[in-house]
Amino acid sequence: MRAKRRVIFAVAMLTIFAGCGNKRSQDDKVLFGEDKAPKETITIHRFDKALFESGNTPTEQYLLSIEKDFKPMFAANLSDKQYMQVVKAFVQDKQMQSVHKTVVSMYPDLKWLEDDLAKAMSKIRQIRPDSTKTNIYTLILGPAEYSFAYQNRILVYPEYSAISIDLYSMDSLSDNPYYKTMPEYLRASLKKENIAPDYVRTYLQEITFRDIPLSFQNPEATLLDCIIDDGKYSYAVAALLPEYGLNTIFRYTPAQQQWVEANEYNIWTYIIQNQLLYCKDRTKYLSLIAEGPSTKGINNSPARIGNYIGYKIVCEYMDKNPITLDSLFKIDKSEQILKASGYKPKKTTK
Structure with a gap:
């Protein structure tokens, strides 16, 4: 077997702006x-807020009232009594209530994200005018195996998109038992500024994978x-x-x-x-x-x-x-x- 040659990697921290770096030669x-496509406008639907807005003890009446506006976010119909109890238990969980407060504190509004995504989506629409415009929702994913949570932090489907906004609040959730297993190297890439790039990448993968x-x-x-x-x-x-x-x-x-x-x-x-x-x-x-x-x-x-x-x-x-x-x-x-x-x-x- 051919022996692998060793390469000595420079340790010096040099910022080299070679090639395109952060710049592009094309306009x-x-x-x-x-630029023929109309400018995009985006509204992000805050399911993470709506689910907890009724307080610590949500009534069935309240949950049924938001079901229509957030239908894709529910895994089953709330008319299913067993599923209704699952949802109520999720909202009543003290750890999830703490997560909700943290998320709302970090993200009182998402206009900045709506604006950034609108600019990107307008450009995408220029090259893919037939690409589907989906409703974007934010949700609190909650307890999940960390690799599953990370891989599914943003989901894009033809009908809707979902951003697990609690996962982009990791700096403030390190002591929460539901998130303690998330490795530090993944936490470091789950910050506010990562949401838009992660979303755009996931959206592009959704609309291009049919071709390649x-x-x-x-x-x-x-x-x-x-x-x-x-x-x-x-x-x-x-x-x-x-x-x-x-x-x-x-x-x-x-x-x-x-x-x-x-x-x-x-x-x-x-x-x-x-x-x-x-x-x-x-x-x-x-x-x-x-x-x-x-x-x-x-x-x-x-x-x-x-x-x-x-x-x-x-x-x-x-x-x-x-x-x-x-x-x-x-x-x-x-x-x-x-x-x-x-x-x-x-x-x-x-």
């Missing part, structure tokens, strides 16, 4: 086409396939939410973002020298794209560093090929994007 007209199935769903996908897929979404989110920093889009701390920027050459060298780029054995490259406190075997690294490389490749491709985001998503050959990008990161010095 909106190139990326999104002619996500690579991580294909057991034969190579590392290149997976990181190019992810890179497309990161590039699109950065374009749709230009006021958000890259570290927020990647769910990194500023220090972690500096690390991947300073070590881009070394990450790429590690991938190439260990023959991982075209590897189809996911067990060998999963650590480069999976959630975690760090990337296994690479000192001082954050998680998902392979996805950052995918983003940089897409950046280089888009710099050289002025096409719309819709056209980018329709390219189903990752090798085509890599070759046309001419991607070759420069070695940096400390």
Whole structure:
């Protein structure tokens, strides 16, 4: 077996604005086409507030009165007496009442989020005029196994979307027994500023996967396939939410973002020298794209560093090929994007 070569990763925290960084060479007209779609307006429906508004002992009459406005948020009809009791018990739970107070304190209103999403959705509508406009709800997810909760923190369906807003209140819920099992590395990416990028990414995945199935769903996908897929979404989110920093889009701390920027050459060298780029054995490259406190075997690294490389490749491709985001998503050959990008990161010095 070929021995893996070791790569020394620079520890220096240098902020390198190479390639597209937080900027794009194309203007909106190139990326999104002619601005013919009407400006989007978004209203977020606060199910998290409505459910607890009746106080600690909600009446059946009150719950039935809100069922019509929040129908998608109920798992069954409230006419089902057994389910009604489940809902009442949820609202009467003292820990959930505490969570509700925390959430309302952190998010008294969501106009800022409505405005940010409206801008992004207006641009999406330019490239996908047939994309479905869904009602957006916020809810309190409550007790759940942490990996399930994290993976389902935002759900987008053709009929509605749901944001588990309690999960974006983790800084204030660390002592709540229902949330104590959430690892610190996930808590760090569940902040107020992560809501809009997470929502836009999830929405894009919903409207594009019909054209191009996500690579991580294909057991034969190579590392290149997976990181190019992810890179497309990161590039699109950065374009749709230009006021958000890259570290927020990647769910990194500023220090972690500096690390991947300073070590881009070394990450790429590690991938190439260990023959991982075209590897189809996911067990060998999963650590480069999976959630975690760090990337296994690479000192001082954050998680998902392979996805950052995918983003940089897409950046280089888009710099050289002025096409719309819709056209980018329709390219189903990752090798085509890599070759046309001419991607070759420069070695940096400390």
